[in-house]
Amino acid sequence: LFEGKIENASNKLVVGLVGLPARGKSFLARKLAYYLNWMEIQTTIFNHGEYRRCLLGSRQPASFYDPDNTDGVKTRLSVARLALKDLLKYLNDGGQVGIMDATNSSLRRRQMIEKECARHGVSVFWVESICDRESVIDDNIMKVKMKLPEYSHMTPEDILEDFKKRIEFYKKAYTSLDSTSTESNASFMKIYNLGNDFLIHKPQGTLVMRIVRFLMSVHNRPRSIYLSRHGESTYNKHGKIGGDAGLTESGYKYSVALKKYIEKQGLEDIKVWTSSLQRTIQTAALFDNARVRTFKVLDELNAGELDGCTYEEIKVNRPELYELRSKNKYYYRYPCGESYKDVVSRLEPLLLELEREGDLLVIAHQAVCRCLLAYFKCIPQDQLSKELPYLEVPLHTVLKVTPGIFGCKIEEIMLGPDAVNTHHGRPDSATPPK
Amino acid sequence: LFEGKIENASNKLVVGLVGLPARGKSFLARKLAYYLNWMEIQTTIFNHGEYRRCLLGSRQPASFYDPDNTDGVKTRLSVARLALKDLLKYLNDGGQVGIMDATNSSLRRRQMIEKECARHGVSVFWVESICDRESVIDDNIMKVKMKLPEYSHMTPEDILEDFKKRIEFYKKAYTSLDSTSTESNASFMKIYNLGNDFLIHKPQGTLVMRIVRFLMSVHNRPRSIYLSRHGESTYNKHGKIGGDAGLTESGYKYSVALKKYIEKQGLEDIKVWTSSLQRTIQTAALFDNARVRTFKVLDELNAGELDGCTYEEIKVNRPELYELRSKNKYYYRYPCGESYKDVVSRLEPLLLELEREGDLLVIAHQAVCRCLLAYFKCIPQDQLSKELPYLEVPLHTVLKVTPGIFGCKIEEIMLGPDAVNTHHGRPDSATPPK
Ligand SMILES: Nc1ncnc2c1ncn2[C@@H]1O[C@H](COP(=O)(O)OP(=O)(O)OP(=O)(O)O)[C@@H](O)[C@H]1O
Ligand SMILES: Nc1ncnc2c1ncn2[C@@H]1O[C@H](COP(=O)(O)OP(=O)(O)OP(=O)(O)O)[C@@H](O)[C@H]1O
Ligand SMILES: [Mg+2]
Ligand SMILES: [Mg+2]
Secondary structure (H helix, E strand, O other), X not given: OOOOOOOOHXXXXXXXXXXXXXXXXXXXXXXXXXXXXXXXXXXXXXXXXXXXXXXXXXXXXXXXXXXXXXXXXXXXXXXXXXXXXXXXXXXXXXXOEEEEEXXXXXXXXXXXXXXHHHXXXXXXXXXXXXXXXHHXXXXXXXXXXXXXXXXXXXXXXXXXXXXXXXXXXXXXXXXXOOOOOOOOOOEEEEEEOOOOEEEEEOOOHHHHHHHHHHHOOOOOOOOOEEEEEOOOXXXXXXXXXXXXXXXOHHHXXXXXXXXXXXXXXXXXOOEEEEOOOHHHHHHXXXXXXXXXXXXXXXXXXXXXXXXXXXHHHHHHHOHHHHHHHHHOOOOOOOOOOOOHHHHHHHHHHHHHHHHHOOOEEEEEXXXXXXXXXXXXXXXXXXXXXXXXXXXXXXXXXXXEEEEOOOOEEEEEEEOOOOOOOOOOOXXXXXXXXX | OOOOOOOOHHHOEEEEEEOOOOOOHHHHHHHHXXXXXXXXXXXXXXXXXXXXXXXHOOOOOHHHHOOOOHHHHHHHHHHHHHHHXXXXXXXXXXXXXXXXXXXXXXXXXXXXXXXHHHHOOOEEEEEEEXXXXXXXXXXXXXXXXXXXXXXXXXXXXXXXXXXXXXXXXXXXXXXXXXXXXXXXXXXXEEXXXXXXXXXXXXXXXXXXXXXXXXXXXXXXXXXXXXXXXXXXXXXXXXXXXXXXXXXXXXXXXXXHHHHHHHXXXXXXXXXXXXXXXXXXXXXXXXXXXXXXXXXXXXXXXXOHHHOOOEHHHHHHHOHHXXXXXXXXXXXOOOOOOOOHHHHHHHHHHHHHHHHHOOOEEEEEOHHHXXXXXXXXXXXXXXXHXXXXXXXOOOOOEEEEEEEEOOEEEEEXXXXXXXXXXXXXXXXXXXXXXX
């Protein structure tokens, strides 16, 4: 299949999805990939459907998936082997996690993958999605599968029928993961009806545990996350960074506007999160106390020794630091302070909580909002250091983030009043190496 | 049972253990209670065995547990109701989590508890421990049950026989938690062979998820955690706090002594964790690089604006802050810096990793070591703020922590050479309110 040896294989992982069609496998694969990439764990999805369409064209009849159709079986095996080969190559070229997004529903297919991965010293973690609610499946088909290229020429009724036939064929050769069977040595998790039940078998290592914790937090109920910075602070006005200043007159007006805006959304159960700093707490002051929670991990990037300075002062008094940071803003850590990357890692545990929540208003700070926004925007791992520290998050503006099946919709709502601009664009000289 | 209304009931939780005797229920209950208390979630264990011994004396024959012994059944039910009553009272008096440490192995018993708790608006989370390895059970009985007061007069053989009879009687009335049964609405987790398999059903809310994550990290394989501060730094020598200074001559000597000491322990797989600061990294410099990992969450308590000052300078220049901190060292947060409590919360995610590990050397800082030590010492929640900031963690000394069934054994090994003393004792005026 692939002959090279994989270096550092014990730090790499193959995540294999398992499940019948329309069980949210690709949805989970994408969520997981965005999450891992955000933490700079280089991750790529290998989707069998895409390989199949590329190789065979998009219009395969349902009978292609019949396990008794020997031609179909053979072809599908070669698709699987090709995708696996690419995945292993990717790990060999520096990737850390490869996600095999396919049904992987037969025991034999999984054994083939386990064997190939073992040969290269890489372990496999299986994630099976099980859904026994017929109406959810129908809904998935109508919402997602209708748009598949293979169905572009058909009526909704025919698509539903065809896709259900496909599922029936898959069921014939489907073996669910089972800790008491031949697969007792495999490491896996099973997700029943997204968020309801989880079975975790032999989870091994920190990376697998992080994946388990994350997937235990994911849901797909409709909701929005409203991301906002605090109202303008007196430090903002004077161009100073850090500190624990209160709001200006204009900042207070924003807190009023924000309250009104959220009220108009008519969300009864919305929760409000702030940092531990005065300016976010004051911005949330008009909300019902019982709905507000304060998190120190939402505090602004710590500028360490330079806390309380202006950009101008830093430029004049500490030109070497100014230079260093301009060149590599994402990784640059202030003396006795933090880098953007540090902020991302401290936000990770909170992100799991955020995934579990329903409607949520998060009132935080420029750097913290940038870090969260990079997650919602699904910025690819190799762009993070270049893009994240320059994302625009203006004062007195709400970013309404609505998670969907293929990523988040992000709307920008300027509430005003006018406030100073605290954005510093990317200098031309910035060439962020790792 | 208990008639008062419980205030704030939606923030409270009853954790009910489930399982046959000798399945590590009490072990899990204690681990969980220490963990929650450390995070200032007030938790108490209500152990049916202790109630039984108190009420009935300690010598009940195995037949007491026969579900066909109507007297025994009645008596055991009244024990359960009494314990539950105390638990609910405890929640009513300000407790946040009450752990019901009992077999709770019959459906009827669990339904009684669910009903009573629902009546007071408190939810129940069940934690079932299942072990099907006969040799592990025998081992548990020999190691732990031999010491029960009821067995003080018997030979090991007779104890093993009697305890196994007790287990057989429990099996007669044992119904495992089952998501497809009458208990489908219950919220629970099942732990199979500690660490091997987990089943999680309808986990609800942040507190339950924290408990799930923690219990998924617990193991009982033998290991030790070696806790050490960095070698003496130039800042230590000058009495300064914070900063990112390197080691003194004497500090370097400690790093040599530490390496030798760990080598002598003969632990092939030991891992080394440091903070992101120079003094811990330098202390670990002699260890094989591949074994060392750096964590920013292990960094010293951030003194914010007072970083780089000496205690004397703070006393003279910022007497009000010095006063405030002396009065309430645990909760006091330095301007733009951290409190001890802040350090505890940022350590929480790492603690889960620490629980999962085997032998481990953690090289950190005075305040961070105090926080970790408070966890290993199982300091009760109401003593934390008073005790934790004054725990003695001298320089050039290893604390060898060996987790056991009833808590940790902690040995102090002074390796030298001599170093300055950085400990500041508790002033008489310290009366820490919350
Ligand atoms: N665990 C789940 N169970 C059922 N539906 C889910 C689950 N997770 C996500 N969904 C929903 O499934 C739909 C997406 O289906 P998706 O394309 O991910 O399925 P799939 O399993 O990849 O199907 P296929 O095998 O055809 O590729 C979305 O509507 C999403 O909200
Ligand atoms: N999940 C587990 N399965 C089996 N043994 C365990 C488990 N967790 C801990 N142990 C071991 O069990 C022993 C402690 O038993 P413990 O007293 O906690 O059992 P118990 O279930 O509370 O028994 P009883 O019902 O008699 O109170 C220890 O040796 C501990 O290491
Ligand atoms: Mg898919
Ligand atoms: Mg017990």
